[in-house]
Amino acid sequence: MVKITEDNEFKREIETGVVVVDFFATWCPPCKMLAPIFDKLSLEMEGKVKFTKVDVDSSTNIASEYNITNVPAIVIFKNGKKKEMLVGFRPKESIEAQIERYL
Template identity: 35%
Template sequence: MSDLIQHLTDQTFTEAVAHGTTVVDFWAPWCAPCRELAPITETLAAEFKGKISFAKLNVDDFTPLSEQYDVLSMPTLVIFKDGEPLDRIVGSLPIDQLRTRIQQVI
């Protein structure tokens, strides 16, 4: 994984989403659609570098956080702005659709 996407924990989550716009990928290693989405989020992280932060949270390791944000299916991308969830994208969408949804928030 590149350094464009931060791996979050329960200790780093709040600070990571507190300022600016952050896209958090709630994922699990066993989730095939999550693995399909990974290179897409890498590409988007490079495209939006300096404008939006990208992060991942392993729901198996940090279940209470995924429950707090009502993550019931994976992958789920939650777009945060200054600590508040603004949008949620469930499932693995094509890159053009993801890019459009993210651009609508910024």
């Protein structure tokens, strides 16, 4: 299970390396479909990439700062800088290919 990051720890979580953040909402069906894929990728890419999740309903400041208007949204960060955003449900292979570009 991927850790859910809160407002006070987000900047620290994304500051070094490649970090993939799943912006989700508990009421969102596509978010629920994406969750097991995100968990599987986190296990397969452990040691190379950090994975974390942000609940947009409880962390509205983070969602607003990164212009998250639709969920699910996966944002790829490298050394604290936003590199790419994938909006909507995507298959595992598609997400993995996008992450690989930043390794």
